[in-house]
Amino acid sequence: MDFTRPGGIVVDGVGLTFHPPRRDSVVALENVDLTVSPGEFVCVVGASGSGKSTLLRLLDGLITPTTGTITAGGEPVTGPSPDRAMVFQSDNLMPWSTVVDNVAYGLVLGGMKRARARQIATTQLERVGLADAARLYPRQLSGGMRQRVNIARALAVDPQVLLLDEPFAALDAQTREIMSAELLRIWSADRKTVVFITHQIDEAVFLADRVVVLSARPGTVREIVPVDFARPRDLSLKRTPEFGRVVDHIWSLIEDEVRGSLGLH
Numbered sequence: 220m221d222f223t224r225p226g227g228i229v230v231d232g233v234g235l236t237f238h239p240p241r242r243d244s245v246v247a248l249e250n251v252d253l254t255v256s257p258g259e260f261v262c263v264v265g266a267s268g269s270g271k272s273t274l275l276r277l278l279d280g281l282i283t284p285t286t287g288t289i290t291a292g293g294e295p296v297t298g299p300s301p302d303r304a305m306v307f308q309s310d311n312l313m314p315w316s317t318v319v320d321n322v323a324y325g326l327v328l329g330g331m332k333r334a335r336a337r338q339i340a341t342t343q344l345e346r347v348g349l350a351d352a353a354r355l356y357p358r359q360l361s362g363g364m365r366q367r368v369n370i371a372r373a374l375a376v377d378p379q380v381l382l383l384d385e386p387f388a389a390l391d392a393q394t395r396e397i398m399s400a401e402l403l404r405i406w407s408a409d410r411k412t413v414v415f416i417t418h419q420i421d422e423a424v425f426l427a428d429r430v431v432v433l434s435a436r437p438g439t440v441r442e443i444v445p446v447d448f449a450r451p452r453d454l455s456l457k458r459t460p461e462f463g464r465v466v467d468h469i470w471s472l473i474e475d476e477v478r479g480s481l482g483l484h
């Protein structure tokens with residue numbers, strides 16, 4: 220596999236130490252090695268504080284590693300780029316703009332004429348099943364709809380890589396399940412590279428080609444678990460014994476650390 224192609228990511232020996240003012244420094248990540256193939260769907264799980272969000276911010280270029288290097292599409296990551304789009308847990312939509320203008324925002328910011336940007340935004344809204352909501356305002360949408368708008372907004376700039384930081388964490392359990400199936404449907408259309416952070420092991424296994432399990436602080440790659448279930452996947456997969464076995468395996472890798480993070484040793 221050629222990781223220097225668009226969408227490929229190489230994380231090589233990456234460490235990140237925070238130096239907060241007037242507090243002890245925090246080694247959040249240490250010696251992380253990871254390669255992601257173009258078009259691959261990778262999920263990252265780990266106990267609270269294992270450095271999942273930090274890893275994602277490094278991949279985006281929002282922060283710079285203390286040690287090691289990161290390349291995306293063969294180029295060193297030195298800062299945020301339109302080639303990579305982030306989706307966060309909270310939706311960050313502008314309440315004063317309509318849904319379509321929220322989705323068009325990144326394109327307009329990049330210099331595109333508003334009419335053209337709205338056209339592209341409308342196409343993206345169709346993809347996420349929200350064409351009818353284009354003229355509504357964010358407050359008129361449910362949480363699940365808002366996160367779909369968020370995904371449409373990330374896709375509108377046509378990035379090579381989508382970085383998602385617990386995008387469904389604020390949703391109720393049923394909406395969350397449906398949203399993960401929706402995300403796979405949207406992803407399968409053009410198979411962008413995805414790195415998806417979650418606390419839910421079953422969500423990770425349902426979505427991913429591989430699940431990266433981080434160990435507790437300092438976070439490092441404990442194991443990379445391949446998930447070979449055929450695609451397209453539907454939610455009934457989650458009720459199969461094979462699925463349960465993969466979930467159990469990952470849970471066994473992090474259970475001690477989750478207990479430790481709760482002071483339960």
Ligand SMILES: Nc1ncnc2c1ncn2[C@@H]1O[C@H](COP(=O)(O)OP(=O)(O)OP(=O)(O)O)[C@@H](O)[C@H]1O
Nearest residue numbers: 237239245247266267268269270271272273274436
């Ligand atoms: N800006 C910062 N300054 C100092 N320490 C930080 C900073 N950001 C994160 N940390 C610390 O780095 C470690 C990793 O944090 P991070 O948020 O990446 O973990 P996480 O796995 O995403 O956690 P969670 O699952 O709880 O969201 C934690 O100990 C956290 O307190």
